[in-house]
Amino acid sequence: MSITLFGIKNCDTIKKARKWLDINNIEFQFHDFRKDGLTEAQLDPLIDSLGWEILLNKRGTTWRQLSDAIKENIDAASARSLMLENPAIIKRPVLEISSADAAPQRFVGFKENEYTEIFQI
Numbered sequence: 491m492s493i494t495l496f497g498i499k500n501c502d503t504i505k506k507a508r509k510w511l512d513i514n515n516i517e518f519q520f521h522d523f524r525k526d527g528l529t530e531a532q533l534d535p536l537i538d539s540l541g542w543e544i545l546l547n548k549r550g551t552t553w554r555q556l557s558d559a560i561k562e563n564i565d566a567a568s569a570r571s572l573m574l575e576n577p578a579i580i581k582r583p584v585l586e587i588s589s590a591d592a593a594p595q596r597f598v599g600f601k602e603n604e605y606t607e608i609f610q611i
Contacts, residue, residue, distance in 0.1 A: 491589045493518040497582035507583045507600040514611055523577035539596045542569040545580050552579040
């Protein structure tokens with residue numbers, strides 16, 4: 491099994507998720523959107539399985555700084571472009587669990603009780 495946590499290192503929610511994973515001895519790779527970047531090959535499966543509406547963070551600073559014209563005309567294609575250009579606009583964290591015998595599972599956000607269920611702890 492392979493576990494990847496996507497996000498931004500200094501995000502408070504990412505810090506909580508990483509700490510929870512560490513405390514529960516769950517090995518994972520951390521992919522920092524700012525440091526490691528974000529490619530179409532990484533983003534497209536996230537959009538396909540979760541939906542762009544779930545991934546797009548409309549409550550954060552990056553969204554608030556956009557022009558009203560962009561916000562009012564957002565659609566799947568423009569959201570995808572926006573996330574590729576500004577990965578900080580993606581809700582965090584994104585957790586991806588992959589195994590050889592099943593399709594990857596993907597989750598957005600961090601709540602301790604949800605992670606407990608996901609990892610059956």
